[in-house]
Amino acid sequence: MMDVIAGAFGTLKTASDIAQGLLALKTDTAVSTKALELNRVIADVQQQLFTAQTDYATVLRRVQDLEAQIVQFKDWQHEKQRYQLYELAPATLVYRVKPDMQNGEPVHDLCPNCYQDGIKSILQNNGYVKSHDSLTCPRCQTVLLLPPSKTGFIEISPAPDAWGNPRGF
Template identity: 30%
Template sequence: MLTTLPNLLNSKNQLKALLETALKAEGEIDRSAASDAVYDWIDQLHQQLTSDHLAFSRLQLENEELEVELADTRDWEVEEKNYTLHRLKTGSYVYCRVTPTHNAISDYYLCATCFMNKVKSILQPVHKAFECHVCNSSIQGLPLPKPTIEML
């Protein structure tokens, strides 16, 4: 990359040498050759700057994506603390909401597989099982009691 300090100093020295050669050139052919050398150097510099600009733009985009990912991870870490792994009477595991007193209480269950993948998927009761509509898992368990107005 041209944008390192040693490369910039080297480029400055190259341009200085080319300009000195152009100023000292005698005759039309020497001036034309020196002028061509300066224009070639400028063209190479332009190509390098364009390349550096594209690389910088890609790095900015990647940085923005990483910042969003970091914010999502922090949000998940906060949200994750509101749930605990709970064993149903059938032996299946689900995640349920935790109260401030750390009692596992919930009128819904979350799929343990999805939860481990940072996805909150509410298990849907189907007969005497629960189904996850995200990962299609089926979990044996007794249906939850119907929520009352007080629970909502």
């Protein structure tokens, strides 16, 4: 970008030299020729300045985007400290909010895939899948199958019929 601006200043110097040359000319034809040359130089300067302005705006937008990413990264670095790796079942790991960091929130677990991507995505109870309790990530659709006793969710059974017998689903 500095090359473009330096080029623009160089072109302006050329325009100035042409203008000085106009003063030294005596004939109308020579003046007209130099005036046309001056107009071309001025048009070049305008184009170079427009290019420099466009490049500057592009660089400025990129800097703003990078600054926003830095803020987001710093926020995630702080937020992820609230969670620790937790084994829900053998070989089934999630990130669970630390008890002393709940800040009034209920106990909840984050998707380990999204956590590694720097995104907080709370796993949701998805009921039974293949005879197991399941948790699903709403963002990446990861499904974790768990033994029924490990989820901590209350299992709701249908009320017994009028004779006290359990109802089937």
